[in-house]
Amino acid sequence: MVSDLQEATAFKAQQKFRLKPTQTILLSFVLMIGIGTVLLMLPVSTTNHAGLPFMDALFVSTSASCVTGLTVVDVQNDLSFFGKCVLLLLIQVGGLGIMTLATMVAHAMGYRFPLKQSIIVQESLSQSGRAGLFALIRRMIFYTFMVEGFFALLLTVHFYPEFGWEAIGYGIFHAVSAFCNAGFDLFGNYDSLCKRADDFVLLAGIGLPIILGGIGFTVIYDVLHCRSWRQYSLHTKIVLVSNLVLLTVGTLLIWALEANNGGTLADVPVAGQLAQSAFMSVSCRTAGFNTFDLAKATQITQLIMIILMFIGASPLSTGGGIKSTTMFVIMRSVWAVFRGESELVVFGRTITKDLRDQAFATFTVGTIWVVIMGMLLSVLDGEVHELEEVIFETVSAFGTVGMGIGLTLSWNDWGKGLLALTMLLGRVGIMSFMLSFIKQKQSAVIKYPEEEIMLG
Template sequence: MDEEKMDRDLEGLAVFRPLQKVTGVKAQQEFRLKPTQTILLSFVLMIGIGTILLMLPISSARETSLPFIDALFVSTSASCVTGLTVVDVKNDLSFFGKCVMIMLIQVGGLGIMTLGTMAVHAMGYRFRLRESLTLQESLGQSGRSGLFELIRRMIKYTLAVEGFFALLLTVHFIPEFGFDAIGYGIFHAVSAFCNAGFDLFGNYDSLCKRQDDIFLLAGIGLSIILGGIGFTVMHDVMHRRKWHRFSLHTKIVLAVNSVLIVGGTLLIFGVESRYDGVLVGMPLAEQLANSAFMSVSCRTAGFNSFDIAASTQVTKFAMIILMFIGASPLSTGGGIKCTTIFVLLRSVWAIFRGENEVTVFGRTISTRARNQAFAIFTVGTLWVVTMGILLAVVDGETNDLGRVIFETVSAFGTVGMGIGITSEWDEWGKVLLCLTMLLGRVGIMTFLLSLIQQRQSIVKYPKEEIMLG
């Protein structure tokens, strides 16, 4: 291989090549981005474009355009499919602004790398090794085999699920909204499947005034579940169909999701249907439907069918835990992921039992996966605690710490469930939440690896035991 061909193979992604032509500089080490850095910058670029578009007068339904900090916050929330907002989407944004929102949600849910890949691949572009590594990193894959087939399946499943629920919701909304039901159906289908939690009902009410609409809760809830379990799990279930043929990843995701959904439903129902809970006075069917919907939605979607601020402390605490865990890998949701918490708890149990290996469903979980689970949980906890402290300072003792932590975890898990205090914070509070949403969407490992230079030390030091516990 000659030197010129080697330089071509080591160039960065196509989006950065014009810079080399302008400067006349070859792709040296300082101009190359790690795959994780490219992923992070792709989201930053998308957020920047969304901010500019939302600041345009044509995006606002008011006489004045959105201020920069509000446009930045909403663009970040939509791109990271979070759902936290400081504007009323229905009343503050024009038709153009709503279209910008739904595009940011769709691209953010699938990932800009995924959509960009399919676009250039369809035009016949041949990906080089470094670009393939970036795609692998963005999709959490360990090899190049079947990479483009996976991306095609992701887009196919997304269009199929969103199209089905858009049609279903459109028919359901026709008696209320007439011709506008098409827009309502499409917007809420995309927002639900991408686990974004934005709605067009106005006044920051989400689904609170529709808590008796069991059909709507069931439709949006099912769409949230499909978006949250991940594309590989959907493919596994559709094609392998039998439990013993599923991959270990699929088995863990289905098992953990079932436990969290059922457990969350029973806890919310048991607490909020008694005494002065928010479900008191509803028929039993509506109590169960709202409990199940909130258990599903608070994992990563952000729609709410009752006033969270009025719920009990037990319910809020349970929601914080569910939001922190989040959805599944390679899904449209955030959080530390359900597989992470499973591997973490199973590893702790193995330590107490004196087991050398961690086995699940007849398979052994690798040491690398166990180490990553501990790292993700630790860094996620440290980030939430740090941001919680900083946001408490920004809050200035206006709200109690529980409300601040709830808002922080909601941003970290890209959930978007709020207690209504986000809009009260100044620019610093909104910037901190933007950073938290970005980290929650791109993933802790991707975020940190994009900032930290990895090195392999050739020096080996002697081992020495220390006391723990």
């Protein structure tokens, strides 16, 4: 009897301290960021052989692990070859997800996953079932290295006349950074692609992998293996439609607003204006490369970019934000309310109420987080910069975009810490992050009477 009581007590204690899947995913990113921080603090990681200061190392490690691109160091001039390799590894692992890579390695070695560990992997990949889980992971890794390899070769050939054999490193680094939607570059002086904006091959060689990395692996699989639109899953249809709309609308708005702006596109031929506008529409969704000085863009353009950054990429991709599918469901739900539709039907399929609630919750919590962080950062900034500039930086971190308008280098340690936390939240996912700290209740058996209230 005493033994049974002791076993029951031990079981309860074990249950109490058992990590939830969302907590495990969060801790895996924290661990990766910690390792990256230590490596970047080593003297061998910097050109001055002093290593990065702790907060700078933490910020850069978080930015790379969360494939954001915001940086407080000049990657080309401040980091050594070893430091660049550490950064590249963090980007690659962060883009695929440490849980994904660890699972693939263990599975290849013959390890059999129990149910609990499979659930953790499912959570990290936003999957609802175990069926085809390892096949999906294999496809993810295969597509990643195929796309990165192709564009690394393309960019290497393109860079060779300028950099010689160093073009191999440039090609690999920028292909990985683009596909993982990281936004880090090796051109130095925080210029991104501003001095190479007329290089259409470079824009295509970086823009296309950004798109492929941003639409998600399941969409790539459907496009490659399904012969017709009807065979695509509902998820793939929504992702393709929403991305096409966002890309087109973003391109046209940026072009219309910046075509006559002397600080950005006014002196560029029309073909170049359209190319840069399209590239910026793609990049500001989650990648972070830029072809003109964002500080000189009009305020309306900056606002449009904030919206695109907040939406971000698509699920099961290398990007952040609230995701394009979330925004699609919200907009379609609003239209359904206006139309008086009792069910939300998209492409002949019904989207459940639970998914609609999750979409609105994601949007609401994301908005609240950005507003609160923006306010705190503005206070830390002493209101030296305009509020819209601070919000731009905040949303850039939340959407794991990495675009900046000149504020990143001016943050103190507290500001860097808040932005690093926002990048982590944006990469893990706002709902996963919140669920890591909130205990969910079981569905109540008792139902209470309904009563209506007045709404706007």
